[in-house]
Amino acid sequence: MTEAKGNTRTAYEQIRQAIVEGRYLPGQRLIEQRIAKEFELSRTPVRESLRMLEAEGLVHSEPNRGAVVRSVSVEELADLYALRALLESFAAELAAARITDEDLARIDEGIALFEESIGIAAGGTLEGVRALSEANRLIHGAIIHAARHERLAQLLARTVDVPLVFQAFRQFDRSEMERSHLFHRLIRDAIAAHEGARAARLMSEHVLQGRDVLIARIQAHPQGAEHLFASRPT
Amino acid sequence: MTEAKGNTRTAYEQIRQAIVEGRYLPGQRLIEQRIAKEFELSRTPVRESLRMLEAEGLVHSEPNRGAVVRSVSVEELADLYALRALLESFAAELAAARITDEDLARIDEGIALFEESIGIAAGGTLEGVRALSEANRLIHGAIIHAARHERLAQLLARTVDVPLVFQAFRQFDRSEMERSHLFHRLIRDAIAAHEGARAARLMSEHVLQGRDVLIARIQAHPQGAEHLFASRPT
DNA sequence: TCTCGCTGGATTGTACGCAATTCGTGGTGA
DNA sequence: TCACCACGAATTGCGTACAATCCAGCGAGA
Numbered sequence: 001m002t003e004a005k006g007n008t009r010t011a012y013e014q015i016r017q018a019i020v021e022g023r024y025l026p027g028q029r030l031i032e033q034r035i036a037k038e039f040e041l042s043r044t045p046v047r048e049s050l051r052m053l054e055a056e057g058l059v060h061s062e063p064n065r066g067a068v069v070r071s072v073s074v075e076e077l078a079d080l081y082a083l084r085a086l087l088e089s090f091a092a093e094l095a096a097a098r099i100t101d102e103d104l105a106r107i108d109e110g111i112a113l114f115e116e117s118i119g120i121a122a123g124g125t126l127e128g129v130r131a132l133s134e135a136n137r138l139i140h141g142a143i144i145h146a147a148r149h150e151r152l153a154q155l156l157a158r159t160v161d162v163p164l165v166f167q168a169f170r171q172f173d174r175s176e177m178e179r180s181h182l183f184h185r186l187i188r189d190a191i192a193a194h195e196g197a198r199a200a201r202l203m204s205e206h207v208l209q210g211r212d213v214l215i216a217r218i219q220a221h222p223q224g225a226e227h228l229f230a231s232r233p234t
Numbered sequence: 235m236t237e238a239k240g241n242t243r244t245a246y247e248q249i250r251q252a253i254v255e256g257r258y259l260p261g262q263r264l265i266e267q268r269i270a271k272e273f274e275l276s277r278t279p280v281r282e283s284l285r286m287l288e289a290e291g292l293v294h295s296e297p298n299r300g301a302v303v304r305s306v307s308v309e310e311l312a313d314l315y316a317l318r319a320l321l322e323s324f325a326a327e328l329a330a331a332r333i334t335d336e337d338l339a340r341i342d343e344g345i346a347l348f349e350e351s352i353g354i355a356a357g358g359t360l361e362g363v364r365a366l367s368e369a370n371r372l373i374h375g376a377i378i379h380a381a382r383h384e385r386l387a388q389l390l391a392r393t394v395d396v397p398l399v400f401q402a403f404r405q406f407d408r409s410e411m412e413r414s415h416l417f418h419r420l421i422r423d424a425i426a427a428h429e430g431a432r433a434a435r436l437m438s439e440h441v442l443q444g445r446d447v448l449i450a451r452i453q454a455h456p457q458g459a460e461h462l463f464a465s466r467p468t
Numbered sequence: 469t470c471t472c473g474c475t476g477g478a479t480t481g482t483a484c485g486c487a488a489t490t491c492g493t494g495g496t497g498a
Numbered sequence: 499t500c501a502c503c504a505c506g507a508a509t510t511g512c513g514t515a516c517a518a519t520c521c522a523g524c525g526a527g528a
Binding site for chain 4: 007008041042043044045063064065
C-alpha cells in the first residue's frame with residue numbers, strides 16, 4: 001500500500017527477479033506468508049505468482065508442502081545451454097527470413113547499448129552487470145521478435161532468463177564481453193543479409209561459448225559458484 | 235464437495251483437458267465463476283489453474299479482463315509443428331546417446347500398443363482415436379524420457395499437447411497411421427543403434443509429415459476444422 | 469536404545485466478501 | 499442523427515478467515 005498500486009503482476013516480477021538474480025537461493029523455501037509480508041501484500045497474489053513461476057519451471061512445488069527455488073546441476077546446466085543454442089539458432093534462422101527494417105534497427109540499438117555497457121560492466125559492479133544483461137536481453141529479444149514465432153518466444157523467455165544466465169555475466173571478463181559483442185555483430189549481419197544458415201550457426205556458437213565460459217568458471221572456482229546450486233537436490 | 239476431495243490439481247487438469255479436447259473452444263471466455271460452479275469449487279482454485287494455463291500458453295488473459303482460450307492460425311500451426319520437429323528431433327538425438335534397456339522396452343511397448351490401436355482407430359470412433367493418441371503419447375514420451383533432459387521434456391509437453399494434436403489424429407486415415415507406425419519403428423531402431431543423427435532426421439520427418447497431413451486436411455475441409463480456430467483472433 | 473504414535477505450531481488449501489475495473493446500454497444535448 | 503457521458507451489471511483483483519495437512523519434537527513402551 002505504501003508503494004504503487006501493487007498488483008499480482010508486480011509481485012510476480014519481483015519474485016521472479018529475486019530468483020533470477022540469486023537473492024532467493026536454489027533450494028530455499030518460498031513461504032507465502034513471508035513473501036507477502038516482504039512485498040506488503042496478501043498471500044493471494046503471491047500464491048498466483050508462485051503458480052506461474054512453477055509452470056515456468058523456476059520453482060518446484062509439491063501439494064501441501066509449498067514451493068522451493070529450483071536448483072540446477074552442472075550437467076543440467078550444460079543441457080540447458082544446448083537447448084538454448086538449439087532454440088536461439090532456430091530463431092536466428094527464422095529472423096533471417098522474416099526480418100524487417102524496424103527489427104534490424106532494434107537489434108542495432110541493442111548492440112550499441114551492449115557496447116556502451118561493456119565499459120561499465122568491466123568494473124564488476126552489480127549495476128554494470130545489470131546493464132550488460134539488459135542490453136543482451138534486448139539484442140536476443142529483438143532477434144526473437146524478428147522471428148515472428150510467438151510460441152518460440154515464449155519458450156525462450158523461460159529457457160534463457162534463468163538464474164544462471166544472470167550469474168554468467170558476472171563471470172565474464174572483458175575479453176569475453178568483447179567476443180560476445182563481436183558475435184552479436186556477426187549474427188546481425190548474417191540476418192540482415194538473409195543468410196539463415198549462417199545466422200543459425202553463429203548463434204549456436206555464440207550461446208555455446210557462453211556455456212563453456214560459465215562452466216569453466218564454475219569448475220575453476222567451485223566455491224564462488226556454489227550458491228548457484230542447492231545443498232540438496234530439489 | 236459432492237465429488238472426490240477436489241483440489242486445485244484436479245481443477246487444473248479438468249480445465250486443461252476441456253481445452254485440449256476442444257470442449258472449450260478457441261476464443262471462448264473462461265469466466266471464473268462459471269467454471270467454479272461447473273466443477274463445484276470456489277473461484278480460488280480456478281483462478282490458480284487459469285494462471286498456470288496462461289503460463290503454459292493454452293489461455294490468454296489480460297488484467298481485469300479475464301482469460302480466453304487461445305486460438306491458433308494455420309500459419310502459427312505450421313510454425314508450431316516446425317518447433318515441435320526441432321525439439322523432438324533433439325530429444326531423439328539425446329535419446330540415442332543415453333538410451334537404456336528399460337527405456338527401449340518402454341518404446342517397444344508403446345509401439346506394440348500403437349499397432350493394436352490402428353485397427354480400432356481405423357473405425358474412426360472417438361475411443362479409437364483416444365487409444366491411438368495415447369499410444370503415440372507413450373512412444374514419444376518414452377523417447378523424451380530416454381533423453382534425460384527435464385527442461386526439454388517440460389517444453390515439449392507444452393508444445394505437443396495442444397488442442398490441435400488431438401484433433402490431428404481424427405484426420406488420419408489408415409495409410410497415414412501405417413506410415414506413422416513405420417516411422418516409429420525406424421526411429422526406434424536408430425535410437426537402439428545409437429545413431430543420433432539418423433534418429434533426429436527420422437523424427438523430424440515424422441513430425442513434419444504429421445503437420446502436412448493435418449494442414450492438407452484443414453485446407454481440403456475447412457468447414458470441418460473451423461472449430462479449431464476462434465472467430466476473432468485472440 | 470529404538471520405534472511408534474501423539475500433539476502443537478507452522479504452512480498450505482479453499483471459501484467468501486468487498487473493492488476496483490470493464491463494458492454494454494440508454495439517455496441527453498447539440 | 500450522432501457523439502458523448504453516466505450508470506449499472508458483470509467480472510476480476512485482493513484481503514481475510516478458517517479448515518486441512520505436514521512435520522518436528524517428545525514421551526511411552528518394547
